């Protein structure tokens with residue numbers, strides 16, 4: 001029997017409240033499986049860190065325990081007087097997203113690949129009725145618990161699952177986000193189709209992903225790495241991405257924002273000490289990755305599910 005107490009059991013009531021009774025058992029089983037397959041060494045260390053965070057009586061202890069949950073990829077967080085300066089200035093992306101989405105007030109939101117819940121907390125603060133994050137990385141669910149243990153936000157959950165582990169169709173969400181996830185999927189069109197199956201008719205998809213610059217419609221697969229990442233599968237141009245969305249049945253596409261990621265937004269910090277974007281770019285030409293690909297251009301697109 002796995003210790004499932006790291007996942008707030010309130011999530012199961014939430015699923016029932018959304019009419020997703022048929023998710024409860026599969027989600028519980030999949031979470032059990034995910035936690036039990038986690039390497040024992042790391043998991044035990046993270047569990048101890050969570051205990052220390054809850055027991056901390058001063059900022060030195062709290063900081064030390066939060067550091068034990070590194071790497072912090074998304075942030076910043078302010079916890080107990082400590083600033084967690086994560087690898088990504090996720091607040092910058094959130095500001096760009098916020099400019100283009102309709103109000104989240106009263107909406108039930110699904111954030112697929114939502115990491116440690118940084119964005120989910122912003123979504124809830126922006127008025128969402130609830131936010132469910134699914135992201136298979138167990139460390140991120142533990143980071144979310146750490147944040148929640150210091151300053152609790154109701155109606156937000158981070159569950160360590162892949163989108164593919166959820167029974168679909170389940171057209172119960174008003175808004176579904178997929179940010180920074182599409183290029184990690186071997187079958188990006190299947191991903192778009194699954195996202196659609198989470199949305200109520202007329203529901204809103206917010207998709208954020210990397211695209212290749214240029215006017216033509218095509219996609220390319222890096223033969224090995226892209227910006228040092230091994231798990232990048234398909235990179236479309238903007239026109240190709242629009243084709244993917246139309247072919248998978250979305251309507252009313254609109255581009256909210258495009259930009260090239262900067263090393264101010266994604267960088268090494270004391271909370272994420274590994275190499276970051278700067279080490280993935282060609283030193284003499286930062287418009288290219290070290291493999292010779294265009295450096296990451298990112299787009300945020302809104303689309304409607306029929």
Ligand SMILES: C[S@@+](CC[C@H](N)C(=O)[O-])C[C@H]1O[C@@H](n2cnc3c(N)ncnc32)[C@H](O)[C@@H]1O
Pocket residue numbers: 074088090112113114115134135136137140161162163164178179180181184208
């Ligand atoms: C580059 S991060 C993006 C995190 C965040 N959404 C953002 O925009 O900053 C990609 C995340 O997607 C998660 N992920 C990858 N494949 C997934 C899948 N099939 N279902 C759910 N999450 C997935 C990874 O664990 C990782 O946390």
